[in-house]
Amino acid sequence: MTDTKAIVIGSGFGGAVAALRLGQAGVETLVLERGRRWQIEDPTSNATFATFRNPDGRAEWLNSVTKTPGYEGIAIEKSTGVLEIIEKGDYKFLVGCGVGGGSLAYGGILIQPPKELFERVFPAAIDYEEMNSVYFPRVQEVIGSSPIPDDILESEYYLGLKVLEQHALKSGFPYVESTNCGLVNGINRFPMGVDWDIVRDEIAGKKVPSVIAAEFWFGNNSGGKKTLDRNYLKLAEETGAVEIRTHHLVTKVAARSEGGYAVSVDIINDAGEVVDRQTLTCEYLFMAAGVMGTCELLIKAKAKGALPKINDALGQGFGNDGDTYAFRTNLAETTNPHLGGPGAIAVLNYDNPILPCVMMRAPLPRFETDFPKKNVIGTFVFAMTNNRGSFSYNSASDTVELNFENDPKAKEAAKYLAELLSKTNGGEVPPIASQITGHQLGGACMGQVCDDRGRVEGYRNLYVVDGALIPGSSTCVNPALTIAAIAERCLDRILVEDIRS
Numbered sequence: 001m002t003d004t005k006a007i008v009i010g011s012g013f014g015g016a017v018a019a020l021r022l023g024q025a026g027v028e029t030l031v032l033e034r035g036r037r038w039q040i041e042d043p044t045s046n047a048t049f050a051t052f053r054n055p056d057g058r059a060e061w062l063n064s065v066t067k068t069p070g071y072e073g074i075a076i077e078k079s080t081g082v083l084e085i086i087e088k089g090d091y092k093f094l095v096g097c098g099v100g101g102g103s104l105a106y107g108g109i110l111i112q113p114p115k116e117l118f119e120r121v122f123p124a125a126i127d128y129e130e131m132n133s134v135y136f137p138r139v140q141e142v143i144g145s146s147p148i149p150d151d152i153l154e155s156e157y158y159l160g161l162k163v164l165e166q167h168a169l170k171s172g173f174p175y176v177e178s179t180n181c182g183l184v185n186g187i188n189r190f191p192m193g194v195d196w197d198i199v200r201d202e203i204a205g206k207k208v209p210s211v212i213a214a215e216f217w218f219g220n221n222s223g224g225k226k227t228l229d230r231n232y233l234k235l236a237e238e239t240g241a242v243e244i245r246t247h248h249l250v251t252k253v254a255a256r257s258e259g260g261y262a263v264s265v266d267i268i269n270d271a272g273e274v275v276d277r278q279t280l281t282c283e284y285l286f287m288a289a290g291v292m293g294t295c296e297l298l299i300k301a302k303a304k305g306a307l308p309k310i311n312d313a314l315g316q317g318f319g320n321d322g323d324t325y326a327f328r329t330n331l332a333e334t335t336n337p338h339l340g341g342p343g344a345i346a347v348l349n350y351d352n353p354i355l356p357c358v359m360m361r362a363p364l365p366r367f368e369t370d371f372p373k374k375n376v377i378g379t380f381v382f383a384m385t386n387n388r389g390s391f392s393y394n395s396a397s398d399t400v401e402l403n404f405e406n407d408p409k410a411k412e413a414a415k416y417l418a419e420l421l422s423k424t425n426g427g428e429v430p431p432i433a434s435q436i437t438g439h440q441l442g443g444a445c446m447g448q449v450c451d452d453r454g455r456v457e458g459y460r461n462l463y464v465v466d467g468a469l470i471p472g473s474s475t476c477v478n479p480a481l482t483i484a485a486i487a488e489r490c491l492d493r494i495l496v497e498d499i500r501s
């Protein structure tokens with residue numbers, strides 16, 4: 001006997017998909033999430049989440065001084081806030097915490113990778129045509145995503161996005177219907193997990209300015225972002241088979257000699273103090289604690305003999321999606337770099353001579369003071385790099401360490417694209433930054449540690465369904481849609497092939 005049939009560790013993109021599909025199949029499922037539930041009670045004020053303009057304990061995961069890039073050094077209450085900052089060397093990895101995981105912190109960017117690049121990274125068993133016709137659209141539908149409407153794009157809040165689009169057009173990038181456009185250069189308006197009616201309410205003064213105010217890392221107080229707690233996880237709970245337990249920090253996973261898995265949990269309060277400890281057992285265990293969480297739990301379990309049969313590829317294949325940050329400064333136009341949301345329109349530079357890459361606008365509130373002339377565009381640029389790092393276990397300190405260096409070519413590719421736009425449209429390109437990402441991927445990759453259904457080789461009924469399963473790159477687009485779509489594909493097969501009623 002086990003406490004429950006299935007346990008899902010973590011409630012981000014992979015965990016939310018697993019929870020919903022298990023619940024719909026009537027599988028009794030516990031979702032263990034270390035963070036809290038963020039319920040927006042009053043969308044007319046900044047009552048739920050912290051803001052960039054006024055960070056407090058709700059901003060960061062158990063830090064008493066802020067470490068958020070660009071907002072470092074502010075004293076805050078140590079609390080179970082939304083954004084975890086993990087420092088590895090001089091690199092910072094960002095992770096969303098709470099019911100909804102990364103969706104609480106993300107920009108709502110739900111962009112599909114192109115076939116040609118996808119097939120370079122994913123095992124041949126994953127049929128792109130099936131992803132394209134079934135799984136990517138399924139995720140978009142459940143989240144309820146849609147492209148930015150014209151009236152919002154025309155508002156002062158999205159001036160910078162209009163300018164970026166115009167600059168790309170003048171530089172010879174044509175409009176393309178889809179990001180899966182045969183690897184040609186283009187400009188694409190893609191679906192966003194944003195409620196544009198709420199954004200209209202923000203503009204009309206009926207809801208607190210949040211999406212339009214470039215607030216997103218610490219959460220959107222207006223409710224303008226379609227976070228997973230309001231779609232996948234809500235639907236999962238409505239099945240009646242799924243229970244989400246917050247403040248449940250999983251510290252250890254182990255195979256049981258009698259079959260199934262044991263999951264050790266610290267139950268914490270909002271100050272991060274341990275108030276109770278439990279061990280929960282299940283027949284089916286789904287790892288969805290995000291790359292850093294899943295890899296740490298599995299690597300420690302392998303090293304300490306709790307899951308000794310996981311193969312030696314565990315920890316390998318870690319990548320950052322070639323994530324860099326490029327500015328173009330001293331432009332002729334006003335761009336309001338401190339307003340509006342990120343993404344919505346992608347500049348696809350697939351024929352970049354250094355590496356294929358994709359650029360998107362990324363506003364930040366502090367740009368109002370950093371650039372008083374408001375004539376800059378800050379952009380994320382993601383490059384198609386083969387560069388990979390690895391995790392390893394340090395037995396002396398009982399820690400999991402990451403060996404990773406960003407690919408210098410990713411920076412070169414970003415510089416090339418930014419300079420290409422500036423050649424036609426003016427502006428200067430300061431050095432490219434690349435020491436921050438929320439796009440960590442891999443470590444328990446499909447085709448290496450797991451099969452193409454997320455099954456961990458060597459163990460029955462143990463699965464990885466989050467970013468750790470993705471082989472180190474989501475092919476120069478933001479990874480959330482790919483993670484969720486791959487999880488959908490895994491669950492479709494696991495429910496038919498593995499799960500006994």
Ligand SMILES: Cc1cc2nc3c(=O)[nH]c(=O)nc-3n(C[C@H](O)[C@H](O)[C@H](O)COP(=O)(O)OP(=O)(O)OC[C@H]3O[C@@H](n4cnc5c(N)ncnc54)[C@H](O)[C@@H]3O)c2cc1C
Nearest residue numbers: 010012013014034101102107109250290293438467478480
């Ligand atoms: C600031 C920011 C902005 C981003 N913007 C975008 C975007 O616009 N579009 C996009 O595609 N991607 C974006 N990303 C990346 C995207 O959020 C991640 O790729 C995605 O969330 C990863 O999904 P996941 O299922 O692997 O895990 P996550 O979504 O990270 O979820 C993991 C969950 O597990 C929980 N957890 C971790 N460890 C434990 C433990 N030991 N016990 C219990 N629970 C645990 C965490 O609290 C979290 O809720 C962004 C990331 C960040 C940080």
